[in-house]
Amino acid sequence: MSFDVVDLESLEGEGPGGMVRKVRRALGARAFGCNYFTFPPGAVGREHDHADSNQEEVYFVVRGSGTMRIDGEAVELRAGRFLRVDPASTRVPVAGPDGLELLTVGAPLEGRYEPPSWG
Numbered sequence: 001m002s003f004d005v006v007d008l009e010s011l012e013g014e015g016p017g018g019m020v021r022k023v024r025r026a027l028g029a030r031a032f033g034c035n036y037f038t039f040p041p042g043a044v045g046r047e048h049d050h051a052d053s054n055q056e057e058v059y060f061v062v063r064g065s066g067t068m069r070i071d072g073e074a075v076e077l078r079a080g081r082f083l084r085v086d087p088a089s090t091r092v093p094v095a096g097p098d099g100l101e102l103l104t105v106g107a108p109l110e111g112r113y114e115p116p117s118w119g
Helices: 022-025
Strands: 033-039 055-070 073-078 083-085 090-108
Touching: 022 033, 033 055, 073 090
Parallel strands: none
Antiparallel strands: 033 090, 055 073, 055 083, 055 090
């Protein structure tokens, strides 16, 4: 087959609070990582960076609002906004009063994408 299809509502929530839906794994994508996050109002995501994998990430805000703290600076998130983050930058999403839904896409700046062991 030359394509794969998955519906968001068919993906089970995983991780803390069931906030992540592992889109890349469900589709079998091999060239980049891709996940969908649903944060309840006021939730704080996991602070992290991708310095070890040299992975650049792009976030797209589907619904809700909040902030992304990047190296200590707060960047406003709102529906329809794209945000790109350098691999070594520390980031943490924080949901606003209506929650926050994000699509994330990432791949290394050099070399080949390798799916993480966790999914």
